[in-house]
Amino acid sequence: MMGIVFKLVLLILMLCPLTINSSFQYLTFVQQWPKGYCTANPSRCQRNPLPTVFTVHGLWPGNFTQILQNCKISAYTPLQNFQDWNNRNLRWPDLAKPSPTMQNFKQPRFQSFWEHEWTKHGTCSENMYPQATYFSRTIQLSQGHNILNYLATGNISPGSNPTVRSVNSTIYRAISNHVPDLMCVTPPRQTPALVEIGICFTATTTTIIDCPSQFLRTGSCGTGTISFPA
Ligand SMILES: *[C@@H]1O[C@H](CO)[C@@H](O)[C@H](O)[C@H]1NC(C)=O
Ligand SMILES: *[C@@H]1O[C@H](CO)[C@@H](O)[C@H](O)[C@H]1NC(C)=O
DSSP: OHHHHHHHHHHHHHHHHHHHHTOOOEEEEEEEOHHHHHHHOTTTOOOSSOOSSOEEEEEEEEOSSOBOOOOOSSOOOOOOOHHHHHHHHHHSOOTTSOOOOTTTTTSGGGTHHHHHHHHHTGGGGTTTSOHHHHHHHHHHHHHHOOHHHHHHTTTOOTTOOOBHHHHHHHHHHHTTSOOOEEEEEOOTTSOOEEEEEEEEEETTSSSEEOOOGGGOOGGGGOSSBOBOOO
C-alpha cells in the first residue's frame, strides 16, 4: 500500500513541471516573407528559387505573463516519406537549406528547422496539440491566412515601401480588427525590411485575438517607412 502511494507521489512530482510548462494561453502563428528573411540573413539564405508567398516560421504557444520555450516533453519525429516532406515543405520551407533530393531528404539537416520549431515551441502546447496535430494545424492556419492577399487589400505589394502604420492597419482590418505582430530587420545603413507577420489565436486556434502588447515586436520596424523587398 505504502509502495503504491509513494509511486503515485513520485509520478505526480515528475509530471508537475510538465503541467506547469504546458500552461499556454494563446498561440502566435508567425509567417515570414522569404525575400525579407534573405535580406535580413544574406549568409544563411540558401533556398533557390525563393518562394514568392509568405511561408510559415512557426506556431508559438505563450501565456500572457511569459514566452514559453523548450518544454521538453517529446522529441521530434522525422518524416520518413518524401511526399510528406514535400507537402510540409511547400508551406513551411527551411530557407536556410537548399532543396534536398528524394535520395537525401532524410538527412537530419533537411528537417532541422521543423525539429527546432517543435522542440522550442511545439512542446509547450503538446498537452493540446500532439506532434502530428501541431504540424497539421499549423499548415491549416497557413492555408487560411494568405498574408500577400491581406496586404493587397491595402494596395501593399512586394517591391513597395509602405509605412509601418499602413502594414499594421491593413493586416489589422484583414483579421477582423485584431492587432498583428510585425517583425523587421534593419540591414546596415538601410531601412527596416519586413520579415515576419504574426497573428495571435486563442489556445484552440478557433478565434483570432490581439497579439499581447507586452510581446509585440512591431517596434523593430521603426515608425516610418519600411521595405517590402521583391
Ligand atoms: C505562464 O507560464 C509560466 C511558466 O511555465 C508559469 O509559471 C505561469 O504560471 C504561467 N502563467 C499562467 C497565468 O498560466
Ligand atoms: C496597429 O493598429 C492598431 C489598431 O489600429 C493600433 O492600436 C496600433 O497602435 C497600431 N500599431 C502601429 C505600430 O501602428
